[in-house]
Amino acid sequence: MKRLTIKKLIVISQSESRSLEVPFENGLNIILGGNKTGKSSIIKSIFTTLGCECKRIETDWKKLISAYLLFFKYGEKQFCVVRQGKKFQIFENNEDSYSCIIETEAFHEYSNCLMDILEIKMPCISKDGKQFNVTPPLLFRFQYIDQDEGWSRIADSFSNVAYIKDWKPNTNKYVCGYLDDTYYELQAQKAEHILEKDDKKKELNYNQSFVSRITSTLTQIENIESVEEVTTDIESLLAKAEELRKMQFSYNAEMTVLENDIYVNQHKLHVVEHNLIETKKDIEFAMTQEDELVCPICGTIYSNGLGEQLNITSDYAHCEKLITELRNSISIATEELKELKEKYNGVSLEIQSIEQKVRNSQELLSYSSFYKNKGQYEIYESCKRQLEVLQGEIDSYVSKIAIIDEKINEKKSKERSKDIREDIEGYCRTLADAINLPKTFIKLRDFVQIIDRTGSETPRLVYMYQSALYLYNLYRTNSPFNFYVVDTPNQQGQDAENLGSIFKSLELFLSDEGQVIVGTERETGMEGKASNVIKLTEKRRCLNNINYSKHLELLEELQKTAISWVAFNHKAQNEK
Secondary structure (H helix, E strand, C coil): CCCEEEEEEEEEECCCCEEEEEECCCEEEEEEECCCCCHHHHHHHHHHHHCCCECCCCHHHHHHCCEEEEEEEECCEEEEEEEECCEEEEEEEECCEEEEEEEECCHHHHHHHHHHHCCCCCEEEECCCCEEECCHHHHCHHHEECCCCCCCCCCCCECCCCCECCHHHHHHHHHCCCCCHHHHHHHHHHHHHHHHHHHHHHHHHHHHHHHHHHHHHHHHHHCCCCHHHHHHHHHHHHHHHHHHHHHHHHHHHHHHHHHHHHHHHHHHHHHHHHHHHHHHHHHHHHHCCCCEEECCCCCCEEECCHHHHHHHHHHHHHHHHHHHHHHHHHHHHHHHHHHHHHHHHHHHHHHHHHHHHHHHHHHHHHHHHHHHHHCCCHHHHHHHHHHHHHHHHHHHHHHHHHHHHHHHHHHCCHHHHHHHHHHHHHHHHHHHHHCCCCHHHCCEECCEECCCCCCCHHHHHHHHHHHHHHHHHHCCCCCCCCEEEEECCCCCCCCHHHHHHHHHHHHHHCCCCCEEEEEECCCCCCCCCCCEEEEECCCCCCCECCCHHHHHHHHHHHHHHHHHHHHHHHHHHHHC
């Protein structure tokens, strides 16, 4: 039975000339270190190397690490994944030599290569319809409980999954073995046939519209007495259109004059209204003064007799009359402008109608010339035949989809679903006993535990289910699901009793058939039985310079191998 076993992780910081090598064994591995000693960063680096983007990872760590190297074994073969920024490389390790399998910055190219190694065939569809094999963050989502995100939601610690259609239910069913590679191949075939069928429908609709237009045109052609008659009609329409354009020009000139008149009169109106306001102020001021008044601005003395007051009043009346005349003039001009615009728009619509008639007649002439000169309906008949072909292709896709649906339904056995659910629930009960969790809390939907509890019960439900799924998969089949990583929480109110229950359950994970990696701040009590214990003591200084030169030399060796591989492939492609 093939197993996936992580052998070691190497992280390199070229900016600090420091590195770290963390070995792993079969069975239980414990990474023991206090807060900020790099425990979680090391654990996240495992998944970062594999291409799983953790939702939370320290920015300082990401900036610090320039290269990640993860060594793993699958079956009898050993491999190394190297990640530097967006670049992924996979090497096969045979004794002390390495051969490059792939180097790419295209995530799906790398992912497909890794899935080939793991013998995984689970076609997925992106939300925009693209098809590719399952990716590492989908495949490994149940095999990691993240210290930051993983204790409140099940299998939701990676960010680069949401662009994939139905990613949760599909991986739920795949990881537990309910739906296998064949099922997802059928689903992918179905999705591809649906897209092809929809494309053919679009083509059919377009051709139907085209044939309909030709049919209408042919009907008109049959009623044409002569090409000369249509030509005469076109000339008449063009002459009428020219006359209408002259009317348009005339209307436009008249509208310009009216618009100028309205603008001038509106300006005059503004001036007179302002003068009226000032005259009213003068009258009110004069009525409050004696026979002589002193200008409040310049100090000049003026006579303020009855005659002078009447003159000011006369000016006020004159302003009012002028305002009335200007408003009437503006109103009349505005109404005339409105009528001219309506005439102008009417002429414009008539011109558009004539132009469309001309285009229709010209098109009719083109069809008429073709069909009457050639004397055959080749295009028309060809389009009609194409409609029949397209409809046949659509019917064929409908039939293929129906056959695939039957095969898909055969895979969805209710009896098998019940057996798998009961098996997983059995392991859940074992874990529930170990961590003092009531068995009545066990509720699976779509093969996944429902999180409907709060407080300290939520993380225990998460831990119970993902641990149970690991044990369920441990002996089920050849798969990469026999490793499990748990980063225990340190800032979520986990009391000693709660963590003690979790630590006690580690007794279940000692089997060398699988591999469990646990990161913890506190001793678990299982250090004596664990296959491997890694202790971190210095805060933020888990990197060192002890093996930096050796690690850098290994990285450089791998890069030279990759360069040779790229050059060889480039040459082979050019020779094709």
